[in-house]
Amino acid sequence: MDITSILEGLNDRQREAVTAPLGNLLIVAGAGSGKTRVLVHRIAWLVAAEGVSPHGILAVTFTNKAAAEMRARAEALLSAPPRAMWVGTFHGIAHRLLRMHWRDAGLPENFQIIDADDQLRLVKRVLRAQNLDEQRWPARQSAGFINAQKEEGRRPRDVPAGDHFTETQKRVYEAYEALCRQGGVVDFAELLLRCHELWLDREDLLEHYRRRFGQLLVDEFQDTNTLQYASLRLLGGSAGNVMAVGDDDQSIYSWRGARMENIHRFPEHFRDTRIIRLEQNYRSTGTILKAANGLIERNAGRLGKSLWTAAGDGEPVSVYHGYNDTEEARFVADTARAWIERGGSADEIGVLYRSNAQSRALEEAFLRADIAYRIYGGLRFFERAEVKNALAYMRLVSSRHADVAFERVVNLPPRGIGAKTVGLVRALARERGVSMWQTVKEGIASGEIKARAAAALGGFLALIDEFAAQVEGRSLHDVAQCCVEASGLLAHHAKEPGERGVARKENLEELVAACRRFERDRLSPLDPRGAQADGADEPSSTLEDFLDQAALEAGEYQAEGGAAVQLMTLHSAKGLEFPLVFITGMEEGLFPSRMAGEELGRMDEERRLAYVGITRAMRRLYLTRAESRFIHGTDSYNPPSRFLQEIPVETLQDVRLGGALKRPLQRNGAPRDEDAALRIGARVRHAKFGEGVVLRCEGGGDRARVEVNFAGLGSKWLMLGYANLEMLD
Numbered sequence: 001m002d003i004t005s006i007l008e009g010l011n012d013r014q015r016e017a018v019t020a021p022l023g024n025l026l027i028v029a030g031a032g033s034g035k036t037r038v039l040v041h042r043i044a045w046l047v048a049a050e051g052v053s054p055h056g057i058l059a060v061t062f063t064n065k066a067a068a069e070m071r072a073r074a075e076a077l078l079s080a081p082p083r084a085m086w087v088g089t090f091h092g093i094a095h096r097l098l099r100m101h102w103r104d105a106g107l108p109e110n111f112q113i114i115d116a117d118d119q120l121r122l123v124k125r126v127l128r129a130q131n132l133d134e135q136r137w138p139a140r141q142s143a144g145f146i147n148a149q150k151e152e153g154r155r156p157r158d159v160p161a162g163d164h165f166t167e168t169q170k171r172v173y174e175a176y177e178a179l180c181r182q183g184g185v186v187d188f189a190e191l192l193l194r195c196h197e198l199w200l201d202r203e204d205l206l207e208h209y210r211r212r213f214g215q216l217l218v219d220e221f222q223d224t225n226t227l228q229y230a231s232l233r234l235l236g237g238s239a240g241n242v243m244a245v246g247d248d249d250q251s252i253y254s255w256r257g258a259r260m261e262n263i264h265r266f267p268e269h270f271r272d273t274r275i276i277r278l279e280q281n282y283r284s285t286g287t288i289l290k291a292a293n294g295l296i297e298r299n300a301g302r303l304g305k306s307l308w309t310a311a312g313d314g315e316p317v318s319v320y321h322g323y324n325d326t327e328e329a330r331f332v333a334d335t336a337r338a339w340i341e342r343g344g345s346a347d348e349i350g351v352l353y354r355s356n357a358q359s360r361a362l363e364e365a366f367l368r369a370d371i372a373y374r375i376y377g378g379l380r381f382f383e384r385a386e387v388k389n390a391l392a393y394m395r396l397v398s399s400r401h402a403d404v405a406f407e408r409v410v411n412l413p414p415r416g417i418g419a420k421t422v423g424l425v426r427a428l429a430r431e432r433g434v435s436m437w438q439t440v441k442e443g444i445a446s447g448e449i450k451a452r453a454a455a456a457l458g459g460f461l462a463l464i465d466e467f468a469a470q471v472e473g474r475s476l477h478d479v480a481q482c483c484v485e486a487s488g489l490l491a492h493h494a495k496e497p498g499e500r501g502v503a504r505k506e507n508l509e510e511l512v513a514a515c516r517r518f519e520r521d522r523l524s525p526l527d528p529r530g531a532q533a534d535g536a537d538e539p540s541s542t543l544e545d546f547l548d549q550a551a552l553e554a555g556e557y558q559a560e561g562g563a564a565v566q567l568m569t570l571h572s573a574k575g576l577e578f579p580l581v582f583i584t585g586m587e588e589g590l591f592p593s594r595m596a597g598e599e600l601g602r603m604d605e606e607r608r609l610a611y612v613g614i615t616r617a618m619r620r621l622y623l624t625r626a627e628s629r630f631i632h633g634t635d636s637y638n639p640p641s642r643f644l645q646e647i648p649v650e651t652l653q654d655v656r657l658g659g660a661l662k663r664p665l666q667r668n669g670a671p672r673d674e675d676a677a678l679r680i681g682a683r684v685r686h687a688k689f690g691e692g693v694v695l696r697c698e699g700g701g702d703r704a705r706v707e708v709n710f711a712g713l714g715s716k717w718l719m720l721g722y723a724n725l726e727m728l729d
Helices: 003-007 012-019 035-048 064-078 090-100 116-129 139-151 164-183 188-201 203-212 226-236 261-269 286-296 325-341 356-368 385-398 403-409 419-432 436-446 451-471 476-485 489-494 498-521 542-552 602-614 642-646
Strands: 025-029 057-061 086-089 215-218 241-246 274-278 317-324 349-353 373-375 565-569 578-583 617-631 634-637 652-654 683-686 690-698 705-710 714-719
Touching: 003 012, 003 035, 012 035, 012 274, 025 035, 025 261, 035 057, 035 064, 035 215, 035 241, 057 064, 057 090, 064 086, 086 090, 090 188, 090 542, 116 139, 116 164, 116 403, 139 164, 139 188, 139 226, 164 403, 164 419, 188 203, 188 226, 203 226, 215 226, 226 241, 241 261, 286 317, 286 602, 286 617, 286 642, 317 325, 325 349, 325 356, 325 578, 325 617, 349 356, 356 373, 356 565, 356 617, 385 403, 385 451, 385 476, 385 489, 385 498, 385 542, 403 419, 403 436, 419 436, 419 451, 436 451, 451 476, 476 489, 476 498, 476 542, 489 498, 498 542, 578 602, 602 642, 683 705
Parallel strands: 025 241, 025 274, 057 086, 057 215, 215 241, 317 617, 317 652, 349 565, 349 578, 373 565, 578 617
Antiparallel strands: 617 634, 683 690, 690 705, 705 714
16 A cells, blocks of 8 residues: 555654654653544554564554454555454453463363453352451452452462451452352453463463564553553563553543553663654644643643644633532533534533532433433443343353353242252352352252252253253354343343333343344454464354453443433543533532542542543533532532632633623632722631631622631632621721
């Protein structure tokens, strides 16, 4: 292909990144700077200009959606599908390697991936077995401990000795591992750890993949955890060609293991690294970018960059102060409705908040305004109970020894198998070190499982065997159809009252349709030269592949159709963009959170979170707060967020309920209103609160009010008609 076409439409810095000589590259890519474009064009450049075989390229990102987009765009640019190229998520790549090298990794050939929900079930089983009170030892806390240790590359034996809490969690971790080995299952964190250990233990395999993947490209590098970074260092080797693309200013996931220091230490660990900054933004207006730059510059230790745009300044960032969260929510809904009435679409609007608890007032306001909205980040398709039930039946058709699936549906729909019977089977299986399926077969044959339970359990085993016989050699969607209908699941869930039953029925039907699409769209993962290219690739079952994909995608959200305002947390907003954005709850103690002031480095991450929120906005941005907020069952009164003070004042303007403009926001004692008796910075005295300084004046007439900071008491809003303030200067 003509390599000049690869460079068309790129700006100078993008072109520099795409055409850089082979070697280690760190691309500091600001929000909206076209990083995906750079990654895709770099892949095309490597193939077309540098003569790199697609077989030698490994591109890694964090979501299946991003991976699919990267592959599709690369294939379109090269006008030929480079199927040998590996493009996927960290977990997807690790899973693929473990399927190929299951014996070397110490796994059963048909190992099963469990999602977070099924992992929690296993942890609860361990807690019960160890007689640990779940009130004192919550299962989610234990699962979090286990995942955190795995992400740091630690097995139970490697966890440093500690207090009673640590020692108890180590015992839970150890028992959980034994249960996973017995059931032949791996969780998400285990995929990465097992793959890392495989490379450490088998130097020949590591060298094979180092030779194969001469070019590594990693997206969202600031989100890598300790184990992912260590694996990249292993695979990259001392002479590797690694292109890391990321933005330390958008590192907001430390709470789930991400280590921002990885991107900072990249030049130290990957020799002769060339650093290129992408600073031209193609998303937001100049004013929005100026607000974002001014805020994030408060953080120390940054790699450093300053976003700019050639698209013009646009409108000021609007700031709204409500009396309470109800008024704040009404302002957001009214402004959204005005946007729609002017010809905008509801799905062009993103409403962001720091805490999920804030959504209640916002939802009520949108309901009253009759505006369609959607909570972004809710249950994904593969996480819904009825879908997981059908997948469990499909899993048992694939492998009878899948204990997690067995427990889930052995009595669903109800067939007279009680919790006591299931508990007996579970205990016997654990004692003998075999699957629950095998335990039931042996227990029925020996008479250990009594007549009534034996009849019900035997009927369930026969049902699964019958399904397997019916669908042998048939298509994936036939398997799904059989498991959905013949199991009785469709009829069972359809009986649920009202819209819930309708929705569950539709979701089960959609699962069958998803299986059809999977069969239609499935691409061979093999190199065109055949399985011998790796020496380990083997044909795999379409059913198993589908079940693995469902598990790997279980934590990823996909928005559903229909124009609706998107409500979401600031963390969920990363990677998205909207013409109109509201960031609500701009108050101290809420955003930044109260904990941010208590832990070292947390305030910087909160500021990065605000930066991410601001840079989601394309044309209009509103920052809103409430004087009082009913949250977690109590009224709170918090001063304005410090972030409002850190954003350059010239980028901001105040607005009223309904969208009417006030005068531009002023600080440092500048007057709000030339005719006002009070002004910002004026010293006043109150009969009860003592002396204070005026921070802000709002409204007029009967609704005029003033915010005053009183020594030792903090700031308070006072209605001027009742405050009886005495001017001191």
